[in-house]
Amino acid sequence: MPTLHAKNQAEDLEMNVEPLPASAVEILTHALRRRILSGDFQPGEFLRDVKMCEEHSTSRHTFRTAAQVLVTQGLLRQIPNRGFVVPEFGPDDIVDITRVRGAIEGEAIRLIVLTGVIPSQALEAVEVMHRSTLSSDRSLLVAADRDFHRAIIAASGSARLKRTYSDLEGEIELLLAQRQDFYATAEEMAEEHERLINSLRSRHYDTAREAFQEHWEDLQIKLLDQR
Amino acid sequence: MPTLHAKNQAEDLEMNVEPLPASAVEILTHALRRRILSGDFQPGEFLRDVKMCEEHSTSRHTFRTAAQVLVTQGLLRQIPNRGFVVPEFGPDDIVDITRVRGAIEGEAIRLIVLTGVIPSQALEAVEVMHRSTLSSDRSLLVAADRDFHRAIIAASGSARLKRTYSDLEGEIELLLAQRQDFYATAEEMAEEHERLINSLRSRHYDTAREAFQEHWEDLQIKLLDQR
């Protein structure tokens, strides 16, 4: 009974392990999340529940709960008596997302600079970028970029920073799905992230923060320039 | 069809208006949230769904969805085959919450200092503190403190900063509910927040940030010292 807090601690450390069978709601939430992020639905498209229940063979109840969860994560929007719709992001959303990302990831950077420990998974992600050529699957690069920044957040050791960023990450990926093909070459990408690693090694918060800031704003500009 | 984004903008501005009839799930989510935050449940207590459905006269489906939403906001925890339980916060949670709060509210401060506009609702909250005496309802002071910081966040104009803080605010309130009676006198509280306002008026980010940092850490220390 008093072990509840101890369990929290354990969860903080586990990171990516998930030996639990996972409930139907969780499974569906993940499935829908992936479909949304892979651009399976058009922006503005409604997720008709009968259709979704057929395609995922679940009850309407389960779909409804999963959709509700995705609403709280910004990956769906609920319109009263109309259902759940995939949001379309405008320029303001891009600026807004970049802003909050800076706040969240900036705090993680602060903690990393303090401890001086570069997360190994971030280094591995850069390795992946180096090894990748343009011919290889683009999704591999996207995944490497995601893993890099996720590792930065995870290194903070803050459960809530992770949770908050996880939500934001969904929106970022949806953004990338809706406005694709802005990435530079794999090599260029690798070098840029290498630069970020080095900025962390400097152990000066301002130096690191500036490097990352530039990185985020570069992406913002590329996203805004599109279309 | 292309008006979806325009609607987002509208939502950003509306703030507290909610002319919508609100769905049963929303109503129940709010009701449960209030009961949790008011300390109606013990930390570690399970929310039996039959009981909850009776007390709020809803179906299990509705309760279940509402509870799932609260899980994503950190106000409940789901344990497989055991149900939904009110989390208990330990020292690490207090530190973690304070940390993320700093990141979020810090970004809002940066934006306020940039524009130089002090949100009127924050000023009004300070007024309430000034007018309040210790004899008055303590919840009035808690509400004023909440309104003050909420106004700071809202002034940022960032939808996602608001959404993120809203989640965190829930956890903060739950923390205050679980460890109550640490507030100083109303007058002391008013003066401290007045100081925060003045730091914003300086229009120097570092000055403001420092003042707020001290404020947050004061609270953290008080919370940690308890028990």
Added chain:
DNA sequence: ATCCCACTTTTTGTACAACAATTTTATTTT
């Protein structure tokens, strides 16, 4: 033809009932 109004169909949001799987409690056995 165009606009407006009633009518039908579709879709959402919620409730009630049912059931297997799991956990908790009670009872019996050793």
Added chain:
DNA sequence: AAAATAAAATTGTTGTACAAAAAGTGGGAT
């Protein structure tokens, strides 16, 4: 008194039903 077993309660999920709201349809009247 501890372990094993049976009974009860609880969770997670599905299916069906139905009122309310929205979308679609088909005339008339101007």
